[in-house]
Amino acid sequence: MSAVLSLRAVRAQVPDGSSVRVLLDDVDLDLDAGQITVVTGRSGSGKSTLLSISGLLRRPMSGEVELAGEATASASERRRTRLRGNMIGIVYQNANLIPNLTAIEQLELVDHVLGRRRGGTRERARELLAELGVAGQASSLPGQLSGGERQRVGIARALMASPSVLLADEPTAALDPDLAEQVSDLLATLTRERDLATMIVTHDSAPLTHADRHLQLSDGHLIPRDVAAVEVADQA
């Protein structure tokens, strides 16, 4: 089975005084359908950078990012935006909802932005909100939702385009432990049911409960860890 998303010798660095700091040192990574990869690492180790490059939000300095076999590193911005919109769902720490749109409008906007005019948008949005357990909040603005509800709406929005890849940046960090567990359970269920290639980058131990693979980003390298080895990740 070929990976849905592959990074090949991906390099990223940032300025550091008069020198540079390498965040990703020729990193290779394959994300497979139906599998959850959890990446931990110290603050500043480059986890968000890894996620941004995987989500085609940033280009690597060198190396390649293949999405369903298509090379993207040198693709036009237009093509990358299209691929991202159709194939990748992204979940953020604080959901990143638009303040003046209701929950259902957040989801409807996805179809609008992608230029999907095939109808059924409202129904699909309703179904997704129901699947995520927030059907009753469809008409609420983000400011009227709890942190857990906001995150559920954010996940529903990420699924609106029926992506193959789900990328989550600290999805449970802003939640208390019980809610963090619930959101982790939800991401795992969605990954299995929808056969998503899921990557979660996190400080938090909750997402590791369901990880198929745990990698630790350290000094630019992804080091395989035991899925139960959160203490190791935290201390390293």
Ligand SMILES: Nc1ncnc2c1ncn2[C@@H]1O[C@H](COP(=O)(O)OP(=O)(O)OP(=O)(O)O)[C@@H](O)[C@H]1O
């Ligand atoms: N455009 C940029 N210019 C300069 N430095 C940057 C830039 N983007 C990121 N950095 C630095 O690169 C490092 C890695 O950032 P990144 O956000 O990827 O780390 P992280 O592991 O996700 O951190 P955290 O867990 O704190 O969110 C940080 O030290 C950050 O300050």
